[in-house]
Amino acid sequence: xxxxxxxxxxxxxxxxxxMILSARPDIDVVAEAVDGQEAVxxxxxxxxxxxxxDIHMPGLDGVAATEHILADxxxxxxxxxxxxxxxxxxYRSMRAGACGFLLKTTPPKELASAVHxxxxxxxxxxxxxxRRLIDHYTATASPVGVPELSxxxxxxxxxxxxxxxxxxxxxxxxxxFVGEATVKTHVNRIFAKLDVRDRVQxxxxxxxxxxxxxxxx
Numbered sequence: 001x002x003x004x005x006x007x008x009x010x011x012x013x014x015x016x017x018x019m020i021l022s023a024r025p026d027i028d029v030v031a032e033a034v035d036g037q038e039a040v041x042x043x044x045x046x047x048x049x050x051x052x053x054d055i056h057m058p059g060l061d062g063v064a065a066t067e068h069i070l071a072d073x074x075x076x077x078x079x080x081x082x083x084x085x086x087x088x089x090x091y092r093s094m095r096a097g098a099c100g101f102l103l104k105t106t107p108p109k110e111l112a113s114a115v116h117x118x119x120x121x122x123x124x125x126x127x128x129x130x131r132r133l134i135d136h137y138t139a140t141a142s143p144v145g146v147p148e149l150s151x152x153x154x155x156x157x158x159x160x161x162x163x164x165x166x167x168x169x170x171x172x173x174x175x176x177f178v179g180e181a182t183v184k185t186h187v188n189r190i191f192a193k194l195d196v197r198d199r200v201q202x203x204x205x206x207x208x209x210x211x212x213x214x215x216x217x
Contacts, residue, residue: 002119005031005048007039007065008081009057013104017052020108027115036065043069043076049119050077052102055093063092070097074197077118094200100124123199149209151193159186160211164203 004021006029008014014032021027030046033039036053037060043051051069055062066078080093080101093101100123102114114124152160155176162172169187173180187199196202 002027002050002115003046003048004029004115005033005039005042005046005051007033007036007051007057007062008054009034010054013054013081017111020111021115024112027112036060036062036068039065040068040072043073047073048076050079050115052081052115053078053093053098054081055101056082063096066093066096066098070197077121079114079118079124091204094204097197097201099198099200121198123203148194149206149211152190156186156190156193157211159183160190160202160206163187163190163199164206 004027006014006017006021008017014034018029018032022029030048031042033042035057039051039053039062040060051066053062053066057065060068062080066080069076069078078093078098080098081104082101083104099118099121100114102111102124106114118124149157158176159172162175167175169180169183173183176183190196190202191198194202194205196205
């Protein structure tokens with residue numbers, strides 16, 4: 001059973017998300033929060049597996065709430081909810097540790113699948129969103145130095161570049177003609193060497209450091 005907390009200042013949105021998710025026998029909506037501060041408090045109280053976090057809320061916004069939650073509950077997965085697929089706060093949210101984001105217009109079936117994916121530890125970042133998001137916010141920025149990147153082997157750097165294209169472990173295995181278990185080992189080593197939580201943070205770091213650059217349309 002996947003335990004979910006919904007944080008959104010709009011009652012209609014919260015109600016709609018609860019109705020969609022509660023219809024699934026393997027999902028339990030344990031609480032609803034009307035703002036970021038309440039999301040932090042209710043996360044500590046209910047310990048959900050996944051928090052669906054609206055980015056724009058009065059008082060403590062979704063980005064700040066995400067930072068607080070993940071600082072105290074690093075095992076929790078936070079998925080940001082937004083109306084726009086290129087919102088200035090989305091990039092900040094990922095740097096804060098969110099595992100991805102969903103549009104509020106996401107179809108019900110995809111919403112449930114995304115919740116389960118987040119609970120499993122997967123990043124919710126499609127190749128198209130990866131390109132557009134990072135292109136929009138980091139393409140013109142000067143690369144920053146990340147000494148830990150020099151610790152990556154050639155194969156690990158190659159895996160990181162494929163991760164930045166949005167490929168799953170299975171797809172990376174196909175590209176490199178190796179087993180999926182081997183890719184998983186490389187990915188875990190990348191996380192450890194870069195001291196990052198998941199694929200999203202690894203990809204953001206790679207773009208910021210200039211290891212990979214946005215692919216133009």
